[in-house]
Amino acid sequence: MEFVDKVKLFVKAGDGGDGAVAFLREKFRPRGGPAGGDGGKGGDVIFVATKNKHTLYDLKFQKHLKAENGRPGGGKKKHGKKGRDLIVEVPVGTVIKDAQTGEVIADLTEDGQRVVVARGGRGGLGNARFATPTNRAPRYATKGKKGEERWIVLELKSIADVGLVGFPNAGKSTLINRLSNAKAEVAPYPFTTRKPNLGVVGYDDFFSIVIADIPGLIEGAHKGKGLGHEFLRHVERTKALAFILDASDFAERDPVEAFETLRKELKEYSPELLKKPQIVVLNKVDAVSDRSRLDDLEKVFRERYDLPVVKVSGLTGEGLEELKYLLRELVEKAKAQSS
Secondary structure, eight states, X not given: OOOOOEEEEEEEOOOOOOOOOOBOOBTTBXXXXXXXXXXXXXXXXXEEEETTOOOSGGGTTOOEEEOOOOOOOOSTTOOOOOOOOEEEEEETTEEEEETTTOOEXXXXXSTTOEEEEEOOOOOOOOGGGGOOSSOSSOOOOOOOOOOOEEEEEEEESOOEEEEEEOOTTSSHHHHHHHHSSOOOOOOSSTTSOSSOEEEEEXXXXXXXXXXXXOOOOOTTGGGTXXXXXXXXXXXXXXXXXXXXEEOSTTOSSOHHHHHHHHHHHHHHHOGGGGGSOEEEEEEOGGGOSOTHHHHHHHHHHHHHHOOOEEEOXXXXXXXXXXXXXXXXXXXXXXXXXHO
16 A cells, blocks of 8 residues: 555535425314424535544545535425535544644544544524414525635644664665565665555554655655655654665674764754654674674674664564564553653
8 A cells, every 4th residue: 555644635525405494284173373494404525533544545536525415405394404514534643734834624633533624614593493472374495505615734743752773775665565564665775665654563452553664764864865864754754764784704894884874864954853762773693604693793782772683584583572672662652651
């Protein structure tokens, strides 16, 4: 499924049904009087956050969303049926804005949270409502009100629990495939990943987290080079960061140097990014001839940066179980910080 994190939509609530003009005509009630019922209210357009969705892909091709109109009133003071509400599910972390003014309509941060973005029109009044002692047979009713309509923009603020951050070819796509149900493209050249791939990591107690394989960046990303701001915008929307570093004998960069460059790019874009909980993942350890070098690297990251370190191989599966539970601890720490 394609990752979509921003869409523009036109939403239209249902119009209210018209009130009816009717008179009671029954054999034993020759003077039954006005009996026109009210029209039904138009349906609302309601957005609901759900943890079961992680992308706005479902809405990419639905540019117009419309709720049902209310039904007109009937004779014998029958009230018109209310129009059905249109319920639209979006991922938790979706921000809804008015497309014209930029005003934030809602920030859906919790599972089940809902907001009415367009209210249905009121139903019109039937002629029975207008009967008075001096006007016992009114021959008029009112029209239903139009439902609200507007253009809105949906944008995902939070796309995942953990963002996998690293240079191209650091092995992020392979890791997300091994840890979750994702099917990220893997190839031995830069920028295989151009948009985030999301995967769900499940645990025995039914706990789960969402990890995002963020597109790889290059030096100068904060200035817009490479995938630039697109990459950094996605990082901003994760709760925690896992730095994926190529520790193999064939790595293009020393892991510490690569880590420093990644941190610099994040800081230049937004210093707030470095306040997120972090871990270091030394990847591709299956291609390391001197394993003592890994111990030295681990010592540097623990002592210099005070960060947890895990050594893994996306190819052989070494260390993945440890990484899986370290990611869970990372997410729980992030949630504790935000509460």
